[in-house]
Amino acid sequence: MRFEYAPAPESRDVVDIKPSYGLFINGDFVDGSGTAFKTINPASEEMLAEVAAADEADVDRAVTAARKAFESWAALPGRERAKYLFRIARIIQERARELAVLESLDNGKPIRESRDVDLPLVAAHFFYYAGWADKLGHAGFGADPRPLGVAGQVIPWNFPLLMLAWKIAPALACGNTVVLKPAETTPLTALAFAEICVQAGLPPGVVNILTGAGATGAALVNHPGVDKVAFTGSTEVGRLIARSVAGTGKKVTLELGGKAANIVFDDAALDQAVEGIVNGIFFNQGHVCCAGSRLLVQESIAEELLDALKRRLGTLRLGDPLDKNTDIGAINSAEQLARIRSLTESGELEGAERWTASCPLPDKGFWFPPTLFTGVAQSHRIAREEIFGPVLSVLTFRTPAEAVEKANNTPYGLSAGVWTEKGSRILWMADKLRAGVVWANTFNRFDPASPFGGYKESGHGREGGRHGLEAYLDV
Template sequence: MASENVAHTNAPTGAPKKADAFAYAPAPESRSLVDIAPSYGLFIDGEFGDAAGGKVFKTVSPSTEEVLSEVAQAGAEDVDRAVGAARKAFEKWSALPGSERAKYLFRIARIIQERSRELAVLETLDNGKPIKETRDFDLPTVAAHFFYYAGWADKLGHAGYGADPRPLGVAGQIIPWNFPLMMLAWKIAPALATGNTVVLKPAETTPLSALFFADICRQAGLPKGVVNIITGDGATGAELVAHPDVNKIAFTGSTGVGKAIARQLAGTDKRTTLELGGKGANIVFDDAPIDQAVEGIVTGIFFNQGQVCCAGSRLLVQESVHDEVLDALKRRLSSLRIGDPLDKNTDLGAINSAEQLARIRALAETGEAEGAERWSPACELPSAGYWFAPTLFTNVTQAHTVARDEIFGPVLSVLTFRTPEEAVAKANNSQYGLSAGIWTEKGSRILAVASKLRAGVVWANTFNKFDPTSPFGGYKESGHGREGGRHGLEAYLDV
């Protein structure tokens, strides 16, 4: 697609002509690995079927704007059927020994591994992220979560939540579009391991991998009604949240929607976990290994086009190394490849939707209007699809919108500090509290600074590293509750 052009236009300024000999040739993954049906229904009680109202919507590929499939739009009647199926299945599923539930989770994990290339291509087509991310990060992480919670299913009495913890019942789960399969795994795996049944609603822009997962559940022989997948927009999610027979709501998404859910469920006996927005600070001290830190900065904000709730979107650099870090960072950004997400050499894929692209553009324009200095490497963006070049803002203060608001795109705001105390103060000066990163060679400094940061996850000399054994979640407007690890079991147990 645009890969060859990007390779040349993104070459560092002044690079010798013979460097073109090292330009990557296109290496696209084959679309034939996945068979996408022209239409999909709702997955309720082990079967696919049309929505009661007959409504449908289209899901498109962000990189080309082509329609991938037509998907059923669930209404109140469909949500009620799905919850009813989950409630009916709960009695037998929760009564199974943990070792039996574990067998199903292990089967699901193995099938995900076996179908990983197919699922990676599907996720890339529907989401827009590069194939190397879906193939090398998303799918292995998805399988690992099912394996991990399969191991917990018969050991719940040793998790620290009582000798015989009981499941809550029916879990309503609403997941976002930035990591469709991974967010599904984070929620469904612990719910099933603890004996709950599930009604899951994927984001309307990325429903396909969840619908494929429904087929995996059938392939694994999962009893009918244990997992139900209903597709639709925000109205469908609102119906699920409001349903009186749902015992727990797990939501990952925007802070605004999370606040609305919290207000709606206040005073009810429904359990909730909310994993919301973030404005993570990536702190680089003067003794940090610069090249390593630059790679961590790039991973922190440009992974998945910056569409990551825990993205390191605020870079705090100690003044004495600011120029050195910025020069190295600009050189590195000039080598990023932007284009066809199915190309195995692509670093940055497409923005997920036209609406999200419009938001990123508007916030970037606001940053310029407020006086921050904008920079992007020279690059040629494809003519079709939703694209945004990697962008830096310098001369940023804490009053700038780009330093305060979650942009959820490939946009990095650069601020400076002089002392560790100032770095901590600036990092904590946010309504969010989801993630942070520290770059320094001193272990004592890592421990001292990390203990003062109000962030649910603090990475040291790395960024965006995840493991199913580690809990994840935030403070303040980044939500409450934890997913992952032993802590992720608590949200689905009556303790």
């Protein structure tokens, strides 16, 4: 049975996008010295705004501003820093609808997700770390742990404002000042956040936002005035950063790629598992580093599960990200769409069997329908490389030991999922899986109180929880 849905678009009127944006340095919006670039709506390819690009001189100005602000920000009593962060959290809640729409416009993600997942988590993250600012002496890092100084932070385009929150909230709570570079394709919510800093009365220079591409990020990471580098993005760039900070004494945390196994045993609650698989790989168009991109299903139920999964995928609605009924939004950029296409083509060439949900794709914008591959071998590129799109590779196993062996057969180690009704098996699996987050009978859950981060080539350091403080303290 197919249900027809009338369009239910969220209003764009709540956002006021300016024709052009500058850099946010020392509390002011200033012109950038690099060549300005355009940010577009990936669902329509319409231009949203022109954004300044920061060059090395701009980076230097921002780092200098952050350095100057550091002295007094670090000297501020923790309870005062806390209050600034609480203010920011409140303003985010007040402007949540506007920010959600802006995020969906710039990123392409469904409004249902930006409204119900991204924004609530953004506010929660600031609330959580606000509360730590005057309790650092109780966090287990000594009586009076000190901040590091200036944090240079580079974030990706998949959760633009949420990744900003993950970076800025703990950094400020611990007494650091920051220079943050949002992703080239999704700068708008970070620039809105700069306005929020102004509204909150945050002292100038405590937060600086530099827009630009990879060169801006490299200049920031390599600036000698930066004491701490925090990066979320690809393992490839993470490697370059780890190499470039060698011997400098800069503290580094890296949240990188993943190729998570989502493991379904024959006794799992099937309908719940199907929902979990869908949430695991089709949430945010699969633009999720911890996405459950490898489905490992026990052989005896593979057929039944795949039938149910395909049936469910047939009901997903792809289209206008601002439509409240939309499940699958737009791919963030033409470049990412090309990468997804190239990897799915390799899946076919290497002999895996492709199945794609039949759904009409809009004429304009960047789209990729929910797709799964069966008959995938562990050596296939689609089983080893991060696709970062709505593409699921399905493998089978017979025994728990085989499931563990296959799940761990990857250089990544960010997350994993386990579906079974047997408690002791969950704990055994959780123990054996080499991954920083294990979701049992659930998937893609996030909370500011819960540490997140990877094993192996998925990076080092944790974000969230008490553990997340360590990245921003001189300990």
